[in-house]
Amino acid sequence: MSQDHDKRHDDGLAVQEARPKTKRPPLFKVLLLNDDYTPMEFVVEILETYFSMDRSQATQVMLQVHTRGSGVCGVFSRDVAETKVEQVNSHARQQQHPLLCTMEEA
Numbered sequence: 001m002s003q004d005h006d007k008r009h010d011d012g013l014a015v016q017e018a019r020p021k022t023k024r025p026p027l028f029k030v031l032l033l034n035d036d037y038t039p040m041e042f043v044v045e046i047l048e049t050y051f052s053m054d055r056s057q058a059t060q061v062m063l064q065v066h067t068r069g070s071g072v073c074g075v076f077s078r079d080v081a082e083t084k085v086e087q088v089n090s091h092a093r094q095q096q097h098p099l100l101c102t103m104e105e106a
Contacts, residue, residue, distance in 0.1 A: 026106070027077065027106040028076060029106045030075075030084050032070065032100070033070050033100040033102060034065050034070065038098060042092075043065060043099065047062065047073060050088055051073045075106050
């Protein structure tokens with residue numbers, strides 16, 4: 001069959017595939033909350049270990065936690081954020097520190 005033949009029998013309708021409208025999944029901020037007992041150096045180590053921050057960046061976030069009551073460690077998908085919160089809280093308990101890590105929608 002020639003292309004001309006195909007064109008004559010398409011009834012003038014153009015077919016376009018419908019693209020599903022996908023919504024990006026929500027992102028979540030992972031936060032550290034200040035307490036009066038966890039050593040600042042431990043907070044810096046947490047930020048370096050679990051959030052891949054360098055010493056300078058980790059120190060800045062630690063000071064934000066210390067002075068403002070909380071600090072953002074990063075923004076992640078729900079699964080990654082939940083995992084990081086669990087890892088940090090578990091490690092802090094193992095080391096007998098009351099440091100609290102939480103998450104909230106960004």
